[in-house]
Amino acid sequence: MWEQIRSNRLRSILLVAVMGAFLIALGWLLGYSIAANGIAGVVIALAVYGLLNLVAYFQGDSILLSVAGARKIKREDHPRLYNVVEEMKIASGLEKMPDVYIIDDPALNAFATGRDINHASVAITSGLLQKLNRDELQGVIAHEIGHVKNRDVLLMAMCSVLLGTIVIISYYGSRIMMFGGTSGGSRRSSRSGGGGGGAAIVMVVALLLMILAPIFAQLIYLAISRRREYLADASSALYTRYPEGLASALEKLASSSVPVKNANQATAPMYIVNPFKSRGLKMNELTSTHPPIQERIRILRTMAGNVSPAAYDQAFRQVKGAKSGIISPQAAPLVGAVGIRAASADTTPLEPSEEKITRAREVSDLMYKLDDYRVIDCNCGTRLKIPPALRGKTIRCPHCGRSYQA
């Protein structure tokens, strides 16, 4: 996959350069129009640009994780998840264990982020953790580790932070324009003729930003292409040796229509499936950042008896009816045929409701623990979970009527 890695690096550089050119042009324009000094504007713009890139490079992952509301967990918080991540770390040959994060959200989704393979994180929503059995969880985590291993994470983090900044600038720009256009601008221009020119330039710039922001969004959509998702799926099949795990997880993801709370235009491409899907609205497949889920499932299920990238490539061609595959022929022979393993012992086609409930309590208890809830085990068998805000208050068990001091 070296070719893919190189192309990722190239795209990162291209993105950074285009952004730079855009900002410098903007700086010159603003400097020239406000202080009649284009050079000063360029200097300021360069400083802002440099800072922005440093922040995106070093802090991109932590910004994205905090925007998503993700919280880091340790092994003892959720051993099942931690073990699966560790297994996939070993299977993929990563040197360093990625940090594991949980997002408290009933929506079903996951993403990976980071600077490079040694500074990576995987995040999963509590809803997804609750819904997936071991094999499915392994498939999803392997897909995310695939993104780390294929060096998709830095590009995605840089894109999201840079795009996020543009979205913010254009948001405030449009505000300035609205206020400037209605009250402030007209008052100023009626008093003095000189101020009106500057306000007009700001208005034009804001308008320009507003027009350009969606174009940049599109640029990201192109950079983080669907190809990447297919490749991560291929990696997942290879690492888990069990494509059915991811296929069945994707099926669960597809059937849910709960949108992710903290996702936005800039962070959408990171997730394993599109976080914006909503009830009764069919995603336009042409402009979607993600390949259609049904197609991804079909490809995974077509891989009969072999999980190598070449087998994925063959399945891809078969399902898409395309001549050219997704994995370059030079890379494919590096991995020989690898057989599919059997399903895990605890994976039954029809899950008993007991298991679902146990998994749900495991996850919700973890979320309560992270939120610092106190647990009272009442003698009647009822369990009361008390938020920090009610500490010190008297709590009455609604089942048996006993009172407790929280």
Next chain:
Amino acid sequence: MICPTCKHHMFVVEYQKIELDYCGNCQGVWFDVGELELMLGSVGIGETKSVLDSLLQSPPAPTNEKKRKCPICRRTMKKANIGGTDHVIIDTCSREDGVWFDGGEVDHLVKFLSGKSPEKSGTAKVFSFIKEVFQAK
């Protein structure tokens, strides 16, 4: 979670491994859709959606009761009368985040159900579960 009726902090009541959010101040109960699904699954009803739909599609109740906002999505919830002439009014989230029972409604519900033979339908299972949990009221 903040109580949609009296704005106090609610706590969680776990009974038979199913969680309900309960307001100690006004005795209101929030039944989250995820928990609803688990509870119905454990009694062999897999179709949570049809149960929720039957609650949602019950005729809107003409009532003077104050409108409440869903504690999850903050949207105004829909009122439904599920007790016929006994007027048991519940609030259902239109995004299907869950169902809210006012403090008085749980009492009403318990009284309403005690006169009836146990039913097999999904909604009846939901109500009898709530009745079982909140015995001490």
